[in-house]
Amino acid sequence: MKNNQEDQLETQDIEIALLMEALYQKYGYDFRNYSKAHIKRRILNRFNLSGMQHVSEMIHESLVNHKFVDQILMDLSITVTEMYRDPGFYRTLREQILPTFHSLPYIKIWHAGCASGEEVYSMAIMLREEGLYQKTQIYATDFNPVIIRQAKEGIYSINRMKEFTANYIKSGGKAAFSDYYTAQGETVKLLDTLKKNIVFATHNLVTDSVFAEVNMVVCRNVLIYFDRTLQDKVIGLFVESLPEGGILCLGSKENLQFSIHAPLFNPLIVNEKIYQKKIHF
Amino acid sequence: MIVKNRYEAVVIGSSAGGLNALKTIFKCLDRSFRIPFIIVQHISPDSENYLIQILNDLNRLNVKEADEKEVPRRGMAYLAPPNYHLLVEPDRSFTLTVDERVNYARPSIDVLFETAAEAYRDALIGIVLTGANNDGSKGLKKIKEFGGVTIVQDPENAEVDSMPKAAIRTAKVDHILTLEGIAAFLNDLENPMNQP
Ligand SMILES: C[S@@+](CC[C@H](N)C(=O)[O-])C[C@H]1O[C@@H](n2cnc3c(N)ncnc32)[C@H](O)[C@@H]1O
DSSP states (O other): OOOHHHHHHHHHHHHHHHHHHHHHHHHOOOOTTBOHHHHHHHHHHHHHHHTOSOTTHHHHHHHHOHHHHHHHHHHHSOOOOOTTSSHHHHHHIIIIIHHHHTTOSSEEEEEESOTTSHHHHHHHHHHHHTTOGGGEEEEEEESOHHHHHHHHHTEEEGGGHHHHHHHHHHTTOOSOGGGGEEEETTEEEEOGGGGTTEEEEEOOTTTOOOOOOOSEEEEOSSGGGBOHHHHHHHHHHHHHHSOTTOEEEEOTTOOSTTOTTGGGEEEEEGGGTEEEEOOOO | OOOTTOOOEEEEEEOTTHHHHHHHHHHHSOTTOOSOEEEEEOOOTTOOOHHHHHHHTTTSSEEEEOOTTOOOOTTEEEEOOTTOEEEEOTTSOEEEEOOOOBTTBSSOHHHHHHHHHHHHGGGEEEEEOOOSSOTTHHHHHHHHHTTOEEEEEOGGGOSSOHHHHHHHHHSOOSEEEOHHHHHHHHHHHHOGGGOO
């Protein structure tokens, strides 16, 4: 016989699975193949704040209350990010990958799961300093419409500038970081010219398909939230989007090692998780 | 009640003073000890994981950084990477996340303990060591609730006593032990002479 704890655990797991089913059926948000332990932590955090008696009450609430759904969507999309996160990665891009782009007539880059855009602007600044921005088109996507709106604004808290500036310097930045923003009280606004060649759009990696061919995909710290099946599916999208020789950049704790698509890629810079789609003769 | 042969993982949380504490436990471990360790040691976000090298040099469990989706194996010890939370899935594979800090920490001990408690239930041993905050106490409580064994380093002997003290206040603790005592307890679990 199951003890009380185990019974409660089983019940909660079923309730959470049903909640995910409801979100999918009603809104098309598909979290069914996200990391279970992660989803559970986030949902139970929300549950504890909600004052509800049972997790299953969240099902009804999410079906009728759009504010609640937005809240849950926010809970489940971890939008934690920073400019030049992992400076070593950006330095490697700058020194080893971007130089190879000079020979291209036109550069397209896809930031998938870009959150509030810090990563995208980091790239734009780097491209500008390397003299490549003029001929670049950046697609910056995330499935969370609220966070994409923030990304588009390019406004960040002034408290974060110290950290961003330090990262920028470590990443090999060539100017004064303060050249790229203007302070407005508690916030800073990044230069509008940085946005010129960026398109921000909502795109769900789980349920939407490929929209363009790009020379480089940057998808960092998104796949860690997916189970193996879903990782393979999403990497499949990148395979479709990249031409032979195209570059795929993953987060520092992500890799292709166990992916069914691994044979299609060469690890270009192993430590920084930079891969290149193989060229077939 | 301690049932030998039952335990499939040991989760350990340590903070300030943790390096020395972990070293002492490793040194006192029998070389034949094989139950996997899963460890959260609070470290600064951009530090190299030098702890791996130091612990490996002691020639006990084989120490590595936990990879996402990796499943813990006997004879191994896994450390949470700096700046990532380490979670254990119901199928016991690891998940790494970049979620907000918990108890000011990433990795957070509570996050590891709470998820491991569900994944391992009564096959888990949870240990809270030296540290200057209260991370790990809620997790330890949950380990107890799911039938696991809870151990806290004796605050009297801890380099920094607030974390062990907080754990003792919050959770029902089975054993309060010195570092040597913790190692002896663990050795005993796998000692063939002691098998029922
Ligand atoms: C931790 S952030 C990573 C941000 C940035 N790439 C970085 O590394 O700093 C993860 C982002 O992935 C997004 N995301 C999660 N699931 C997604 C999906 N199915 N489709 C698109 N974006 C998704 C979240 O909304 C969140 O903004």
